[in-house]
Amino acid sequence: MYAAHVSAPESSGRASPPTDRVVRILDYLAGRPTERFGVSDLARRVGLSKPTCLGIVTSLADAGYLVRDAADKTYRLGPSLITLGHKAQESMRVSPAAREELRRLSARFGVTAALSGVIDDRITLLDLVAPAGTRPGVEVGQSYPFAPPVGLMFVLWDEEAERNWLAKEPTIPLRTHSDRLNRVIDRCRDDGYLVERLTPGGRRLYSLMAGMSSTLPDELRALLGELVSDIGERVYLRDENGSATRKRHDISVISAPVYDHYQRQVMVASMHIGKALTDNEIVERARALVKTADAVSSQLGGVKPQR
Structure with a gap:
C-alpha cells in the first residue's frame, strides 16, 4: 500500500490489442452502469466479433468484474469492481x-x-x-x-x-x-x-x-x-x-x-x-x-x- 502523486500516464508505445479490447468493454459498460447487454449487442457496440466478446465477458464474469444474468443472458458491472475501485482510491x-x-x-x-x-x-x-x-x-x-x-x-x-x-x-x-x-x-x-x-x-x-x-x-x-x-x-x-x-x-x-x-x-x-x-x-x-x-x-x- 503506497500513496503517491498521480499524473497522466505516458504511452510506452507498446500497446496490447487484447488488453485494449478488455478495456473497451469495461469502459463502455462503466458509461452505462444501469444498463445490461447481451453478447451480440455488446460486441456490435464496441466493434468486436461475437466470439471475441464472448470470451472476454466470460472471463470477466468469472472474476466477478461482470455479472451475468442467467435468465436473459445479459451482462452488467460486477462487485469485484467495487473492491478494485476502493483499492485504487486508497492508492491515490x-x-x-x-x-x-x-x-x-x-x-x-x-x-x-x-x-x-x-x-x-x-x-x-x-x-x-x-x-x-x-x-x-x-x-x-x-x-x-x-x-x-x-x-x-x-x-x-x-x-x-x-x-x-x-x-x-x-x-x-x-x-x-x-x-x-x-x-x-x-x-x-x-x-x-x-x-x-x-x-x-x-x-x-x-x-x-x-x-x-x-x-x-x-x-x-x-x-x-x-x-x-x-x-x-x-x-x-x-x-x-x-x-x-x-x-x-x-x-x-x-x-x-x-x-x-x-x-x-x-x-x-x-x-x-x-x-x-x-x-x-x-x-x-x-x-x-x-x-x-x-x-x-x-x-x-x-x-x-x-x-
Whole structure:
C-alpha cells in the first residue's frame, strides 16, 4: 500500500490489442452502469466479433468484474469492481487536491504541513509543503519504526489499532503512566487533534530514528530511552494549564486524523510548529488543521466517525 502523486500516464508505445479490447468493454459498460447487454449487442457496440466478446465477458464474469444474468443472458458491472475501485482510491491518497489543502494551511500559518501514513509497519512521510525558503529537515519517503513511543497519532482515533500498537515491542524502554495515557487518549478523541510539546529530547528523536530498522542497537535504545520515556509525556493538554491562556508553550507538532470510507484512520495530517504558542494560538491552528484533515477525508470519500 503506497500513496503517491498521480499524473497522466505516458504511452510506452507498446500497446496490447487484447488488453485494449478488455478495456473497451469495461469502459463502455462503466458509461452505462444501469444498463445490461447481451453478447451480440455488446460486441456490435464496441466493434468486436461475437466470439471475441464472448470470451472476454466470460472471463470477466468469472472474476466477478461482470455479472451475468442467467435468465436473459445479459451482462452488467460486477462487485469485484467495487473492491478494485476502493483499492485504487486508497492508492491515490495523496492527490493534487490534498497537496493544495496542505499548501493553504502552510501559507496561512507559515508552517510545514504534511501527510503521513503507516506503510509496511513503518510511519512514512507521504507529502509535505514547507514555506518558501525553509528547510523542513525531513523528506517525502522518510520513514520511522511504528512502535511505542513513536506513532501515537496513528492510533488515537482507532481503539483496535491502539491495542495492537501498545502490544508491540517498544523501540525504547518505556515507563507508561496508564492513567495519564488514558486521559490523553480521551481528550484527543474529543478534541479531534493531538498536540505534542517541543522538548530537547523530542527535537532529536525523529532525526535519530529516521531510516532505522524496527530493531535498534542497544546503545541507541538506551540513548532514546533518556529522550522519551513515557508515551504520553510530550502531549499538551489545555486543561492542565489552568486559566493562564497567555502562557506560552513550546509546541513541536499538531496532528489530526484522515479517514477512509470505512471510517478507519488511514493517514495523519500534521502541522510542524517548532516554537512557543499561547493556548488560543494552539487551538486556532489545531482547528484549522482538523478542517484540512476533514477536507482530505472528503476527497477520499472518507467518513468521519461521530463521537
